[in-house]
Amino acid sequence: MENSQTARTHLNMQIAAGALLTAAVLGIYAQSLGFDFIDLDDGVYVTQNPVVRAGLTAKGVAWAFQTLHGGFWIPLTWIFLMADQSLFGGGAWGFHLTNMLLHLANSLLVLWILSSLTKSFRLSLLSALIFAVHPLHVESVCWVSERKDVLFAFFFLFAVGAHGRYAHSRKRAWLAWTFCAGFLSLAAKPMAVTLPFILLILDYWPLNRFSRESARSLIVEKIPLALMCLGFGLITLYAQNLYRGVQSLDAVPLAARVGGAVYAYGWYALKSLWPLNLGVFYPHAGMDLPVYQAVSAGFFFAAATGLAWRFRKRLPWLTGGWFFFIVALLPVIGLVQSGLQGRADRFMYIPLLGLIIGAVWTGDWLIRKRDSLAKPGIALTAAFVIFLFVVSTMQAAAWKDSITLYAHTLDVTRKNYMVHEYLGSSLAARGRSAEAAEEYKKALAINPRHGDAWYGLGCLAVNRGEFEEGAECFKQALMWEPDHVEALFGLATAQMQLGDVSAAVKNLKKVLAADPGHVQAGKSLQTLMDGTSKAMWD
Structure with missing residues (x-):
């Protein structure tokens, strides 16, 4: 009877803890369901990615395992994004919902894993609550592109939990689950390459497995996982160099x-x-x-x-x-x-x-x-958690849309030429050309070598019909960033409008040599070549 009562009490505690974590996560992140996509990277991952926009298909899954798009091999992340597209019809709210639910799942996993490893439910709950409400996690949850972050963490934590089960039971099935979860974590984001070393740290504490005598066997059992992580690390370096x-x-x-x-x-x-x-x-x-x-x-x-x-x-x-x-x-x-x-x-x-x-x-x-620290310690901890919750709620609001986010970032950082350029691009995309030009100029005042800002000014000039000014801006961009393909294409476009056909043809060929799949450059070159041929016959 006593055991039954204890089990019931423990279950009630778990339900109450789960409800608290759920309320905390929803209290901060429910607002994200009304947020837009962010211009920064969300185009690469969703809005301008035709494979993801097609939803979850066999062709898309095959592409996910073959591509290094974005500079990573992350097939699991691509598959989850495609599934969101199919489930929610492409609305930003659906992608934000999945990120929020994954963060909630991760917070619950932290509670489960720490309580299992340390045997302290109380301290594990406090740790999970801080994890759930900390402002440093807002970016990972509110940014659709960071699906890879909350997804890799889910399987990373699962691998940690499986390793703890293996350490306690010595059943090799749990070792296999650790390896599988590690693979899925790496397939979501290669930051999981540290997993074997993190498991060794957990062997030291709280698992208390580490000693001079056991060190060799603890290292050996992680060699397969370490080799897999090394492989993922090499693939990532290759992909990053490629991009x-x-x-x-x-x-x-x-x-x-x-x-x-x-x-x-x-x-x-x-x-x-x-x-x-x-x-x-x-x-x-x-x-x-x-x-x-x-x-x-x-x-x-x-x-x-x-x-x-x-x-x-x-x-x-x-x-x-x-x-x-x-x-x-x-x-x-x-x-x-x-x-x-x-x-x-x-x-x-x-x-x-x-x-x-x-x-x-x-x-x-x-x-x-020291017992005298109990009351002030509890009060300080409660105040700190409330502080984190309030700051996270306010920080999440900054992710409402691109312009709000960039303006907020400029308010809290100094000499941030990249965000001035990001803001300029977002303003330009929304037809606010004068404001965009000002942001590009602010970026260049901080860093005159920033090619993307010169490129943005060039595009604005071309859109105004000022092709000579546009060409000069594109040349400045290429001076500092010779591999800037879009600036090269912009220069060719301006040269076409200025009647410098030979220079335009030369630069369009350079664009296609650097990026054979550049559709606009191919069409422009074909138009010029057809026009040249027609002029010869005329």
């Missing part, structure tokens, strides 16, 4: 990468505690990072790592959580620089969990050591 995503050492020197990486660790840790002034893009500081910031970040990182190691026996959860955070962020910390961003909120979707674990279990340890 020119990986920056050269000339563009971002090694010293700037190391300094930026150390600074980023400190920035992420700070934003975990005080997540204000978040935006969609943070420019890489490069060699312009102030020395005092680099030194301060380096000191913080070294001190935090040293303390976590120093107290590894007394506070193993703090050590495990800190190294979870460090390792999970490694693929995107900037040592291999992909893209132009210095940091991104979305990169913290899984790494944040390490900091949450370290903070929650350490706080509980402090309260248990």
Whole structure:
């Protein structure tokens, strides 16, 4: 009878915890069902992707496994996006709904996995609640393009849970489930390449499997998973190079990468505690990072790592959580620089969990050591969770549409030439040409070498019929970015209008050599060639 009562109480606690997490996620993200797509990347993944727009088909699934579109091999993400298209008819609300439900599922998984691994339902619930409402997760949930983030995390967490079951039962079936879930996580987003190392950290704490005697066997059991992760990592590097995503050492020197990486660790840790002034893009500081910031970040990182190691026996959860955070962020910390961003909120979707674990279990340890801290500790924790909920609700509202998002980002960041250009492009697409030109000029005032801003100004000039000005803008874009295919096509278009047929033909051929599938360039070249032939006969 007593066991039955205990089981019923535990079930009621689980139902109440699930209801709390559901209310928290819906309270923040239900508003996203009224949000639009974002001009940044949503065209690549959905709105201008004819395969995704066709819905879930056999042809589409085959394409998903064959393509490196967007610079990644992410077949599972493509399949989920196609399924959304079929289920919801292409409306943005359906894609936002799925992202929200995946985040809710991930929050529930955090509760289930941590309570299973640590045997502390209370602390696991608090960790899951912070995970559910933290503002650093808003970007991953509200941005349709980041379906890959919430999807990879779902299977990543499932793999962690399966590994915990294997550690407790020693049944090899759970080891197989870990491998399968790892594959699905990697097939959604290659950031899951850190999974074998994260599992080793969890073997240290909370599974308490790690020792000198067991270290070799723990490593060996993860070799198949590690080899798979290595394969995915190599595919990703190839795909990023193919799409020119990986920056050269000339563009971002090694010293700037190391300094930026150390600074980023400190920035992420700070934003975990005080997540204000978040935006969609943070420019890489490069060699312009102030020395005092680099030194301060380096000191913080070294001190935090040293303390976590120093107290590894007394506070193993703090050590495990800190190294979870460090390792999970490694693929995107900037040592291999992909893209132009210095940091991104979305990169913290899984790494944040390490900091949450370290903070929650350490706080509980402090309260248990000194009873007088119990009441202020509970009050502070409640205030912090409410603070996170309010900030997330406000941050989510910024993702209403592209112009709102970019304007918000410009309000909270400095010298953000990329977002000035993004805003210019969004304004231009909506016919607000004068405002768009101003944004492009602001971008160029910060970075005169930004080819996309020159390209945007060129397009505006051509649309006004000022072809000479347009041609000069396109030439400026090509001066700084010789591989800018659209600027080359724009230059050829302007030259056609100016009557410089030979130059236009030459540049159109260059466009087709760089991008054989460029339909407009092919049609324009055919028109010019037909016109030239007709003129010869006339």
